[in-house]
Amino acid sequence: MKLLRYGPAGQEKPGILAPDGTIRDLSKVVPDLSGKFLSPDSLKAIAQLDLNGLPVVEGNPRFGSCVVQPGKFLCIGLNYSDHAAESGMAVPAEPVLFMKAGSSISGPDDNIVIPRGSLKTDWEVELGVVIGTTAKYVSEEDALSHVAGYCLINDVSERAFQLEGTGQWVKGKSADTFGPTGPWLVTTDEVPDPQALDMWLEVDGHRYQDGNTRTMVFGVKFLISYLSRFMSLQPGDIISTGTPPGVGLGQKPPVYLRAGNKIRLGIGGLGEQNQLVVADPGEKS
Template identity: 65%
Template sequence: MKLLRYGEPGRERPGMLDAAGRIRDLGGVVEDIAGDVLTAAGLARLRALDAESLPQAAGRPRHGAAVGRVGKFICVGLNYSDHAAETGAAVPEQPILFMKATSAICGPDDDVVLPRGSVKSDWEVELGVVIGDLARDVPVERALEHVAGYLVVNDLSEREFQLEHGGQWVKGKSCDTFGPIGPWLVTRDEVPDPQDLAMSLAVNGYRYQDGNTRTMVFGVAELVSYISRYMSLHPGDIISTGTPPGVGLGQKPPVYLKPGDVMELQIAGLGRQRQRVVACP
């Protein structure tokens, strides 16, 4: 299944795509694409529906963030060895974890607003993992059983805030609109191998990132197991699993986002995003 949320910001409705790619409204079935709806039992209930019998959304509505009421937005740093090399960092021996504020989350095609004083805002296409059933200290071999599905994440980063303002990376990762997710959540059964997904990102038509999840240092199952050792993972929590090489920081000289730029990113089977960059009002 492909599940989504559509409509105006703050008033999104739950939906699913039918076989023809049309949005079907789930408002009469569930309140949101969130929480227990994402558990194995919740997804089984949606899978049993006849999509053709559901109301069709009118027109071409805005896509909101594909998951609502996200409790934790956990990111993994330097999880591609070639990305670590381009930033001059060593390949980590254990996953590097940091949090991204959930207030950064926005729709996949919403404008990205540069924060006040930003001069080093950067892009990062990433595979997002959405938790389904509660995961608490789960073994690697059973970790994927706790995954509801996958989606595209643009883990935007203000590098000056992240690296030059002291403290942890979270300051450079959490600006409003710095977490586009979607366009939809693709359930786990439709992604046979999360470690073989091509991914790319272009700015103004120039492709900077062109990678594949097979080059992750720590795969999805390892990450879910590892993180669940340190904190419980609840339905709707998102893990953003790291980015391949080609970020703006790694260019020579570095290239950063400016008002008017357009980012286009995609992951095979998970959909596309497109964001216009605008100045802080």
């Protein structure tokens, strides 16, 4: 299934993409796509619905993030060896963990706002893993049974905020609009192998990133098991699993986003995102 949230920001309703390409409203079935409604029983009930009996959503509505208010937005840094190399950093011996603020989450096609004072806003196409059942001290063998589905994420980053000065990754990753998520939450039955997904990103039509999840240093199973050793993973939590090479920081010379840039990115089977980059309305030109 491809589950989604549609409507104006802050007023999204849950929906599902039907086989005929129409969006069907789910608001009379579940109130929203939050953690408690991503359990196996809930997803099974949705899968058994007769979609022809659900209301068709007319027009071309805005998509919101495919998951609402995750308790944790966990991210893995330097999880592709060639990306670590282009960043001038060693391949880590164990996963590099940081978090993005929940307030960074936005719809897949919403504008990306460059923060005030930013000169080094960058892009990162990533596979998102959405937890469906609580995971604590789980084995790699059992890890994927705790997944509700997968989604596309652009882990937008401000490199100066992230790496210079005090080098706080969280503050370089957490600006409003820095977490476009969706368009869909694709359930696990449609993603038999999360380590075999093509992924790409373009800026103004130029393809900068072109990779595949098979080249992760630490795969999805390992990441879930590893993270569950340090904290319980709760339904609705998102894990963004790292980016392949081709980010702006790694270009020679580096290339960073400017107002007016158009970003397009996708992962096979998980949909596409399209974003316009804009300046913060309070930024002086």
